[in-house]
Amino acid sequence: MKPNKPGKDTEKKELEKRRAAAQRAVDALKERYPEGICSLQYQDPLQLLIATRLSAQCTDARVNMVTPALFERFPTLDAFADADPEEVGEYIRSCGLYKTKARDIVAMAGMLRDVYGGVVPDTVEELTKLPGVGRKTANLVCGDIYGKPAVVADTHCIRITNRLGLTDSKDPYKVEMQLRAILPPEESNAFCHRLVLFGRDVCSARSPRCGDCPLADGCPGKAEDAVGKEA
Numbered sequence: 001m002k003p004n005k006p007g008k009d010t011e012k013k014e015l016e017k018r019r020a021a022a023q024r025a026v027d028a029l030k031e032r033y034p035e036g037i038c039s040l041q042y043q044d045p046l047q048l049l050i051a052t053r054l055s056a057q058c059t060d061a062r063v064n065m066v067t068p069a070l071f072e073r074f075p076t077l078d079a080f081a082d083a084d085p086e087e088v089g090e091y092i093r094s095c096g097l098y099k100t101k102a103r104d105i106v107a108m109a110g111m112l113r114d115v116y117g118g119v120v121p122d123t124v125e126e127l128t129k130l131p132g133v134g135r136k137t138a139n140l141v142c143g144d145i146y147g148k149p150a151v152v153a154d155t156h157c158i159r160i161t162n163r164l165g166l167t168d169s170k171d172p173y174k175v176e177m178q179l180r181a182i183l184p185p186e187e188s189n190a191f192c193h194r195l196v197l198f199g200r201d202v203c204s205a206r207s208p209r210c211g212d213c214p215l216a217d218g219c220p221g222k223a224e225d226a227v228g229k230e231a
Helices: 005-032 045-054 060-073 077-081 085-095 098-114 135-144 155-163 172-182 185-201 220-230
Strands: none
Touching: 005 172, 005 185, 045 060, 045 077, 045 098, 045 135, 060 085, 077 098, 085 098, 135 172, 135 185, 155 172, 155 185, 155 220, 172 185
Protein backbone atom coordinates (compact mmCIF):
# COMPACT_ATOMS: atom_id res chain seq x y z
CA MET A 1 0.00 0.00 0.00
CA LYS A 2 1.48 3.38 -1.03
CA PRO A 3 2.06 6.02 1.67
CA ASN A 4 -0.27 8.95 1.87
CA LYS A 5 1.87 11.50 0.09
CA PRO A 6 -0.52 14.47 0.37
CA GLY A 7 -0.59 14.00 4.13
CA LYS A 8 3.18 13.87 4.31
CA ASP A 9 3.49 16.94 2.11
CA THR A 10 1.12 18.84 4.38
CA GLU A 11 3.07 17.78 7.44
CA LYS A 12 6.35 18.85 5.84
CA LYS A 13 4.94 22.24 4.87
CA GLU A 14 3.65 22.77 8.40
CA LEU A 15 7.08 21.93 9.83
CA GLU A 16 8.79 24.35 7.45
CA LYS A 17 6.24 27.03 8.37
CA ARG A 18 7.00 26.55 12.06
CA ARG A 19 10.73 26.63 11.41
CA ALA A 20 10.39 29.92 9.59
CA ALA A 21 8.27 31.34 12.42
CA ALA A 22 10.80 30.08 14.97
CA GLN A 23 13.63 31.79 13.10
CA ARG A 24 11.70 35.06 13.08
CA ALA A 25 11.18 34.76 16.84
CA VAL A 26 14.85 33.94 17.39
CA ASP A 27 15.95 36.99 15.38
CA ALA A 28 13.47 39.37 16.99
CA LEU A 29 14.27 38.36 20.56
CA LYS A 30 18.01 38.36 19.89
CA GLU A 31 17.73 41.95 18.72
CA ARG A 32 15.66 42.94 21.76
CA TYR A 33 17.72 41.00 24.31
CA PRO A 34 21.28 40.66 22.99
CA GLU A 35 22.45 38.85 26.12
CA GLY A 36 20.52 35.61 26.23
CA ILE A 37 21.81 34.48 29.61
CA CYS A 38 20.38 32.77 32.66
CA SER A 39 18.80 34.95 35.33
CA LEU A 40 20.13 32.75 38.12
CA GLN A 41 23.46 33.72 39.67
CA TYR A 42 26.07 30.97 40.10
CA GLN A 43 29.80 30.31 40.06
CA ASP A 44 30.03 26.64 39.08
CA PRO A 45 27.92 23.72 37.79
CA LEU A 46 26.89 22.60 41.27
CA GLN A 47 25.64 26.05 42.19
CA LEU A 48 23.58 26.26 38.99
CA LEU A 49 22.12 22.83 39.68
CA ILE A 50 21.11 23.85 43.21
CA ALA A 51 19.82 27.28 42.19
CA THR A 52 17.66 25.75 39.47
CA ARG A 53 16.21 23.25 41.94
CA LEU A 54 15.34 26.14 44.23
CA SER A 55 13.64 28.03 41.39
CA ALA A 56 10.77 25.54 41.17
CA GLN A 57 7.60 27.49 42.03
CA CYS A 58 9.81 30.40 43.07
CA THR A 59 11.14 33.49 41.30
CA ASP A 60 14.73 33.72 40.13
CA ALA A 61 15.00 37.00 42.02
CA ARG A 62 14.13 35.27 45.29
CA VAL A 63 16.58 32.45 44.60
CA ASN A 64 19.35 34.98 43.95
CA MET A 65 18.61 36.57 47.32
CA VAL A 66 18.91 33.23 49.12
CA THR A 67 21.87 31.52 47.46
CA PRO A 68 24.76 33.79 48.56
CA ALA A 69 24.34 32.84 52.24
CA LEU A 70 23.59 29.22 51.32
CA PHE A 71 26.75 28.86 49.22
CA GLU A 72 28.84 30.61 51.86
CA ARG A 73 27.66 28.16 54.52
CA PHE A 74 28.08 25.14 52.23
CA PRO A 75 30.96 26.08 49.89
CA THR A 76 31.77 22.63 48.52
CA LEU A 77 30.13 19.47 47.25
CA ASP A 78 31.22 17.61 50.39
CA ALA A 79 29.70 20.32 52.57
CA PHE A 80 26.32 19.84 50.89
CA ALA A 81 26.59 16.05 50.83
CA ASP A 82 27.31 15.92 54.57
CA ALA A 83 24.81 18.63 55.51
CA ASP A 84 21.76 18.23 57.71
CA PRO A 85 18.73 18.80 55.46
CA GLU A 86 17.05 20.73 58.27
CA GLU A 87 19.90 23.24 58.36
CA VAL A 88 19.87 23.59 54.58
CA GLY A 89 16.13 24.13 54.82
CA GLU A 90 16.57 27.11 57.12
CA TYR A 91 18.63 28.88 54.48
CA ILE A 92 16.08 28.29 51.71
CA ARG A 93 12.84 28.59 53.66
CA SER A 94 11.62 31.61 51.70
CA CYS A 95 11.88 29.71 48.39
CA GLY A 96 8.88 27.53 49.21
CA LEU A 97 8.71 23.74 49.46
CA TYR A 98 11.93 24.15 51.39
CA LYS A 99 11.87 20.81 53.19
CA THR A 100 11.59 18.81 49.97
CA LYS A 101 14.14 20.99 48.22
CA ALA A 102 16.60 20.67 51.10
CA ARG A 103 16.33 16.87 51.08
CA ASP A 104 16.83 16.81 47.31
CA ILE A 105 19.87 19.08 47.46
CA VAL A 106 21.63 16.98 50.09
CA ALA A 107 20.77 13.72 48.34
CA MET A 108 21.81 15.20 44.98
CA ALA A 109 25.18 16.25 46.38
CA GLY A 110 25.71 12.82 47.90
CA MET A 111 24.97 11.09 44.61
CA LEU A 112 27.24 13.45 42.69
CA ARG A 113 30.09 12.67 45.06
CA ASP A 114 29.56 8.94 45.47
CA VAL A 115 28.34 7.95 41.99
CA TYR A 116 29.67 10.61 39.62
CA GLY A 117 33.02 11.32 41.23
CA GLY A 118 32.10 14.90 42.03
CA VAL A 119 31.43 15.83 38.40
CA VAL A 120 28.05 17.19 37.32
CA PRO A 121 26.88 15.00 34.38
CA ASP A 122 26.65 16.51 30.91
CA THR A 123 23.60 14.66 29.55
CA VAL A 124 19.90 15.00 30.25
CA GLU A 125 19.68 11.24 30.77
CA GLU A 126 22.27 11.20 33.55
CA LEU A 127 21.24 14.47 35.15
CA THR A 128 17.64 13.34 35.55
CA LYS A 129 18.85 10.42 37.65
CA LEU A 130 19.74 12.92 40.37
CA PRO A 131 17.16 13.53 43.13
CA GLY A 132 14.85 16.42 42.30
CA VAL A 133 16.27 17.01 38.82
CA GLY A 134 13.81 17.03 35.93
CA ARG A 135 14.30 17.75 32.26
CA LYS A 136 13.99 21.52 32.72
CA THR A 137 16.92 21.62 35.14
CA ALA A 138 18.89 19.08 33.13
CA ASN A 139 18.49 21.07 29.91
CA LEU A 140 19.55 24.27 31.63
CA VAL A 141 22.75 22.65 32.92
CA CYS A 142 23.52 21.02 29.56
CA GLY A 143 23.04 24.32 27.76
CA ASP A 144 24.65 26.79 30.15
CA ILE A 145 27.48 24.65 31.49
CA TYR A 146 28.32 22.35 28.60
CA GLY A 147 27.18 24.45 25.64
CA LYS A 148 24.93 21.73 24.23
CA PRO A 149 21.70 22.45 22.33
CA ALA A 150 19.05 22.63 25.02
CA VAL A 151 15.39 23.56 25.38
CA VAL A 152 14.26 24.67 28.83
CA ALA A 153 10.49 24.19 28.70
CA ASP A 154 9.50 26.33 31.68
CA THR A 155 6.22 28.19 32.13
CA HIS A 156 7.35 31.21 30.06
CA CYS A 157 8.53 28.98 27.23
CA ILE A 158 5.35 26.92 27.15
CA ARG A 159 3.00 29.91 27.33
CA ILE A 160 4.77 32.08 24.76
CA THR A 161 5.56 29.39 22.19
CA ASN A 162 1.92 28.29 22.32
CA ARG A 163 0.80 31.89 21.78
CA LEU A 164 3.16 32.21 18.82
CA GLY A 165 1.94 28.97 17.29
CA LEU A 166 5.37 27.33 17.55
CA THR A 167 4.01 24.62 19.84
CA ASP A 168 0.57 23.24 20.57
CA SER A 169 0.86 21.51 23.92
CA LYS A 170 1.02 22.35 27.61
CA ASP A 171 3.11 19.27 28.33
CA PRO A 172 6.77 20.29 28.95
CA TYR A 173 8.22 17.21 27.26
CA LYS A 174 6.08 17.63 24.15
CA VAL A 175 6.94 21.33 23.97
CA GLU A 176 10.63 20.52 24.30
CA MET A 177 10.47 18.00 21.46
CA GLN A 178 8.44 20.31 19.22
CA LEU A 179 10.92 23.13 19.73
CA ARG A 180 13.93 20.89 19.15
CA ALA A 181 12.43 20.08 15.75
CA ILE A 182 12.16 23.72 14.64
CA LEU A 183 14.79 25.78 16.48
CA PRO A 184 18.34 26.17 15.17
CA PRO A 185 20.29 24.01 17.67
CA GLU A 186 22.92 26.67 18.26
CA GLU A 187 20.21 29.20 19.20
CA SER A 188 17.90 27.08 21.33
CA ASN A 189 19.44 27.65 24.75
CA ALA A 190 19.76 31.44 24.47
CA PHE A 191 16.28 31.60 22.90
CA CYS A 192 14.76 30.00 26.00
CA HIS A 193 16.55 32.51 28.25
CA ARG A 194 15.23 35.34 26.08
CA LEU A 195 11.71 33.95 26.38
CA VAL A 196 11.95 34.41 30.15
CA LEU A 197 12.95 38.06 29.72
CA PHE A 198 10.25 38.53 27.07
CA GLY A 199 7.62 36.91 29.28
CA ARG A 200 8.38 39.25 32.14
CA ASP A 201 8.78 42.35 30.00
CA VAL A 202 6.14 42.05 27.27
CA CYS A 203 4.24 38.79 26.86
CA SER A 204 2.96 38.30 30.40
CA ALA A 205 0.33 35.74 31.25
CA ARG A 206 -2.35 38.18 32.42
CA SER A 207 -1.80 41.32 30.37
CA PRO A 208 0.45 40.90 27.34
CA ARG A 209 1.58 44.23 25.87
CA CYS A 210 0.97 43.37 22.23
CA GLY A 211 1.50 46.99 21.18
CA ASP A 212 5.12 46.73 22.29
CA CYS A 213 5.72 43.26 20.86
CA PRO A 214 8.14 42.73 17.95
CA LEU A 215 6.28 39.50 17.13
CA ALA A 216 2.72 40.87 17.22
CA ASP A 217 2.21 40.76 13.45
CA GLY A 218 0.90 37.33 12.62
CA CYS A 219 0.83 36.16 16.24
CA PRO A 220 -2.02 33.63 16.64
CA GLY A 221 -2.34 34.52 20.32
CA LYS A 222 -2.93 38.18 19.53
CA ALA A 223 -5.58 37.26 16.98
CA GLU A 224 -7.37 35.05 19.51
CA ASP A 225 -7.33 37.85 22.07
CA ALA A 226 -8.87 40.23 19.53
CA VAL A 227 -11.68 37.81 18.75
CA GLY A 228 -12.32 37.33 22.45
CA LYS A 229 -12.58 41.07 23.05
CA GLU A 230 -14.99 41.52 20.14
CA ALA A 231 -17.21 38.76 21.48
